Amino acid sequence: MLVIFIGPPGSGKGTQASRLCEHLSIAHLSTGDMFRAAIQEETELGLQAQQYMDRGELVPDQLVVEMVAEALRNAPYGDGCLLDGFPRSLPQAEALDQILAGEEKQVDVVLELDVDDGILIERLLARKRPDDTLDTIHNRLKVYQEQTSPLLNYYRERRLLSTVNGEGTVDEVHREILEQALQKNE
Numbered sequence: 001m002l003v004i005f006i007g008p009p010g011s012g013k014g015t016q017a018s019r020l021c022e023h024l025s026i027a028h029l030s031t032g033d034m035f036r037a038a039i040q041e042e043t044e045l046g047l048q049a050q051q052y053m054d055r056g057e058l059v060p061d062q063l064v065v066e067m068v069a070e071a072l073r074n075a076p077y078g079d080g081c082l083l084d085g086f087p088r089s090l091p092q093a094e095a096l097d098q099i100l101a102g103e104e105k106q107v108d109v110v111l112e113l114d115v116d117d118g119i120l121i122e123r124l125l126a127r128k129r130p131d132d133t134l135d136t137i138h139n140r141l142k143v144y145q146e147q148t149s150p151l152l153n154y155y156r157e158r159r160l161l162s163t164v165n166g167e168g169t170v171d172e173v174h175r176e177i178l179e180q181a182l183q184k185n186e
């Protein structure tokens with residue numbers, strides 16, 4: 001089963017991805033986590049990514065796609081995989097389709113986490129990650145609207161998209177995600 005999470009910053013992608021992956025025994029691939037690990041290890045990729053992340057911009061598609069293609073080749077695929085934070089632009093979605101076609105795999109479910117901007121900002125300011133400053137959060141929200149939200153139609157047209165209300169408690173959102181993911185995968 002291949003699941004994609006799409007949602008604005010702070011919508012709970014990381015929180016819910018961990019829980020869903022544990023429940024379904026599938027691998028969790030978070031591009032944000034991969035970049036943060038690369039920054040921590042001070043690799044060339046990390047150095048390049050950091051300048052974009054600090055501004056709340058997307059890391060260039062080519063860098064992201066190469067990193068994900070390699071991770072998918074090495075991921076403990078087993079029963080499947082959840083992509084958290086990828087794709088985030090139309091070129092990334094098209095690149096993913098190509099990668100999967102080459103491996104005779106396909107996207108099974110795309111889950112959108114829908115949360116009001118005011119709640120997102122509150123959650124992110126409370127967390128205090130380096131890119132959780134007010135200016136950067138505003139830019140991340142703008143980038144989401146401009147570059148990532150067009151993916152919703154891309155996957156809606158392919159009948160893969162389900163929208164989940166991400167404003168409930170972590171448990172409530174988890175239950176809805178599980179229901180939607182299993183329904184779509186039937």
Ligand code: AP5
Pocket residue numbers: 007008009010011012013014015016031032033035052053054056057058059060064084085086087088092123124126127140166167168169170173
């Ligand atoms: P990434 O790490 O993916 O960050 P993001 O999309 O901005 O998302 P966040 O991690 O902020 O939030 P989330 O939705 O995962 O929510 P979380 O569970 O953490 O990306 C960071 C950067 O990397 C990007 O800006 C970009 O520069 C780069 N990047 C990554 N992928 C890329 C790509 N594909 N292409 C190009 N660039 C890329 O929750 C947030 C907070 O809310 C937490 O404190 C959590 O405890 C709390 N919370 C969660 N759920 C609830 C709930 N139901 N109720 C109350 N609190 C909750």
